[in-house]
Amino acid sequence: AIKEIKxxxxxxxxxxxxxxxxQNFKAVDATLAHLYEVAxxxxxxxxxxxxLTVSEKAPAFVKEVTAMMMAGHGDDIPVSKMTVDGTxxxxxxxxxxRNISDLVPVWEPDVCIQCGNCAYVCPHSVIRAKFYHKDxxxxxxxxxxxxxxxxxxxxxxxxxxxxYLEDCTGCNLCVEVCPxxxxxxxxxxxxxxxxxxxxxxxxxxxxxxxxxxxxxxxxKIDFSTVHGAQFLEPLxxxxxxxxxxxxxxxxxxxxxxxGDRLLVAxxxxxxxxxxxxxxxxxxxxxxxxxxxxxxxxxxxxNAEFGLGxxxxxxxQLDVASSLLTELKAxxxxxxxxxxxxxSQVLESEIVVQRNRVEGLKEKLRGMNSPAASHLxxxxxxxxxxxxxxxxGDGWAYDIGYGGLDHALxxxxxxxxxxxDTEVYSNTGGxxxxxxxxxxTAKFAAGGKAGGKKDLAMQAISYGNVYVARVAFGAxxxxxxxxxxxxxxxxxxxxxxxxxxxxxxGYDLKDGLNQQNKxxxxxxxxxxxxxxxxxxxxxxxFILDSPRPTMSLKDYAYNELRYKVLTIxxxxxxDVLIKHAQELVNLKWKTYEELxxxxxxxxxxxx
Ligand SMILES: Cc1ncc(C[n+]2csc(CCOP(=O)(O)OP(=O)(O)O)c2C)c(N)n1
Ligand code: SF4
Ligand code: SF4
Ligand code: SF4
Numbered sequence: 078a079i080k081e082i083k084x085x086x087x088x089x090x091x092x093x094x095x096x097x098x099x100q101n102f103k104a105v106d107a108t109l110a111h112l113y114e115v116a117x118x119x120x121x122x123x124x125x126x127x128x129l130t131v132s133e134k135a136p137a138f139v140k141e142v143t144a145m146m147m148a149g150h151g152d153d154i155p156v157s158k159m160t161v162d163g164t165x166x167x168x169x170x171x172x173x174x175r176n177i178s179d180l181v182p183v184w185e186p187d188v189c190i191q192c193g194n195c196a197y198v199c200p201h202s203v204i205r206a207k208f209y210h211k212d213x214x215x216x217x218x219x220x221x222x223x224x225x226x227x228x229x230x231x232x233x234x235x236x237x238x239x240x241y242l243e244d245c246t247g248c249n250l251c252v253e254v255c256p257x258x259x260x261x262x263x264x265x266x267x268x269x270x271x272x273x274x275x276x277x278x279x280x281x282x283x284x285x286x287x288x289x290x291x292x293x294x295x296x297k298i299d300f301s302t303v304h305g306a307q308f309l310e311p312l313x314x315x316x317x318x319x320x321x322x323x324x325x326x327x328x329x330x331x332x333x334x335x336g337d338r339l340l341v342a343x344x345x346x347x348x349x350x351x352x353x354x355x356x357x358x359x360x361x362x363x364x365x366x367x368x369x370x371x372x373x374x375x376x377x378x379n380a381e382f383g384l385g386x387x388x389x390x391x392x393q394l395d396v397a398s399s400l401l402t403e404l405k406a407x408x409x410x411x412x413x414x415x416x417x418x419x420s421q422v423l424e425s426e427i428v429v430q431r432n433r434v435e436g437l438k439e440k441l442r443g444m445n446s447p448a449a450s451h452l453x454x455x456x457x458x459x460x461x462x463x464x465x466x467x468x469g470d471g472w473a474y475d476i477g478y479g480g481l482d483h484a485l486x487x488x489x490x491x492x493x494x495x496x497d498t499e500v501y502s503n504t505g506g507x508x509x510x511x512x513x514x515x516x517t518a519k520f521a522a523g524g525k526a527g528g529k530k531d532l533a534m535q536a537i538s539y540g541n542v543y544v545a546r547v548a549f550g551a552x553x554x555x556x557x558x559x560x561x562x563x564x565x566x567x568x569x570x571x572x573x574x575x576x577x578x579x580x581x582g583y584d585l586k587d588g589l590n591q592q593n594k595x596x597x598x599x600x601x602x603x604x605x606x607x608x609x610x611x612x613x614x615x616x617x618f619i620l621d622s623p624r625p626t627m628s629l630k631d632y633a634y635n636e637l638r639y640k641v642l643t644i645x646x647x648x649x650x651d652v653l654i655k656h657a658q659e660l661v662n663l664k665w666k667t668y669e670e671l672x673x674x675x676x677x678x679x680x681x682x683x
Pocket of ligand 4 (some may be wrong): 323351578
């Protein structure tokens with residue numbers, strides 16, 4: 078059998094080179110060397126055989142339904158335990174506690190500069206940041222970690238980073254990104270991987286304590302910086318994505334920025350699987366019960382599906398507005414005017430409007446007319462909704478492209494987030510129109526000879542679409558800025574988000590490095606196209622990354638998807654990488670020219 082297994086390994090991995098084959102052989106040999114027989118006792122000796130799948134604190138549905146599925150007893154759930162209307166509670170990954178990594182990050186408050194980078198890049202929302210009055214510490218567990226906040230003028234404010242260590246996947250990205258080191262010991266960063274077992278119990282107590290510190294008031298946080306944005310509660314957490322996934326940090330950020338008024342139409346792909354898997358879901362809600370409304374339709378119609386969400390929200394807003402006007406005699410003219418005319422650009426303004434709408438709903442409950450009850454059913458739409466169409470490049474560049482183009486061309490206020498792994502990741506890495514020249518993928522085993530589609534330029538050609546190309550590992554601040562600008566723009570927006578992925582063929586702890594190199598080589602130039610600037614007679618095309626400082630090879634050949642061709646067909650690899658470099662040079666030249674043009678050289682915005 079071992080001979081056959083090794084034959085299969087050679088057959089499967091011959092294209093990936095001898096090193097990969099040898100690693101697999103080693104794994105097989107090591108398994109054999111460590112194999113030992115476990116004698117099964119004749120009878121069960123343990124007193125408690127009812128092992129808890131979820132914590133005692135979990136809600137009834139999670140205990141009675143979710144936990145049953147997690148334990149593999151889904152078939153035993155009686156129908157009566159399911160909700161009558163088919164709704165399904167969100168935010169249930171928090172009960173899963175997968176404990177898949179023995180090594181977890183350990184925070185060192187004395188070295189930390191409180192930049193927030195580690196929390197930002199964590200694909201699983203495992204690291205949380207809060208600031209609070211120092212009096213909270215009076216009741217804290219002995220080992221609870223805290224440091225005075227490093228902002229000036231707040232002597233009574235403390236800062237804590239809490240690691241939810243049972244949810245950590247051990248991917249190492251947080252340690253890789255940490256810029257702070259101990260001046261007395263350069264190998265000690267402000268966050269380092271350490272053994273989980275010895276600290277688990279204490280940290281569970283610390284997490285309980287941390288959970289009881291309220292989240293910071295979002296209307297008072299300046300989240301225009303990476304540091305500030307990390308004080309916002311993530312409403313996408315602990316997903317089942319691969320350790321180190323490059324897609325999920327974008328979704329987490331989206332949920333932090335707009336989560337309590339967010340609608341997501343999710344195309345089929347990795348994000349629909351880790352986003353809507355059974356038995357648990359990572360999309361969560363805040364203490365007021367608000368969180369993203371999320372749904373997955375199909376691979377091929379997601380843009381239309383999301384556009385429908387937008388049109389529905391707009392229609393309901395129209396209905397709410399006319400009912401309000403109809404009821405102005407009862408509600409008061411000034412009051413109605415205030416609600417209808419409210420500015421909702423800043424977070425503080427949205428909070429005020431939300432309070433107004435809550436007040437309105439209270440009044441409507443006390444009124445008895447059909448118009449009042451109708452308005453009550455749509456009043457929530459008076460708070461600005463944020464509609465996002467999310468999916469991978471297989472969806473956006475290929476299978477859902479017609480619909481995506483239609484949604485962007487509609488001029489409606491829809492935002493598109495493309496989690497661009499440059500392949501169909503969820504089905505094993507097939508080539509898409511985003512796959513770069515010279516990279517291999519399924520259906521492009523000999524290396525892709527054609528060019529990568531420039532979806533950004535296609536969308537820019539409309540003139541009224543906000544477009545950004547981002548890479549959180551290369552420039553987290555630009556990613557944050559682009560998301561906020563896209564959302565604030567009153568029209569369609571498209572964000573192409575570089576997402577490192579296991580399909581690229583390297584250890585994902587280097588994912589952020591590779592993102593940096595993708596940008597530094599010119600493969601992934603960072604840009605923003607903002608039609609609002611065109612309206613102000615300024616150049617709307619902004620290049621956010623400097624001229625390439627390294628060759629494409631220096632970026633690409635760190636990844637097996639490119640490198641494999643140098644082993645299987647070195648001549649073809651050489652031709653393709655030269656061609657790819659030419660394309661990169663050409664693209665850069667075009668972008669640089671666009672960045673220096675006058676406003677009048679771009680399509681005017683109607
Ligand atoms: C019409 C249709 N074709 C194929 C599939 C199978 N399928 C599901 S997910 C997926 C790949 C998704 O790739 P991408 O959009 O790039 O997202 P990623 O998984 O990379 O995040 C495919 C081919 C499908 N669900 N529907
Ligand atoms: S190791 Fe990975 S999953 Fe764990 S906290 Fe760090 S970034 Fe998050
Ligand atoms: S990345 Fe390092 S310095 Fe920055 S907040 Fe995290 S631990 Fe502190
Ligand atoms: S396959 Fe890639 S995109 Fe999908 S979850 Fe894994 S790392 Fe993320």
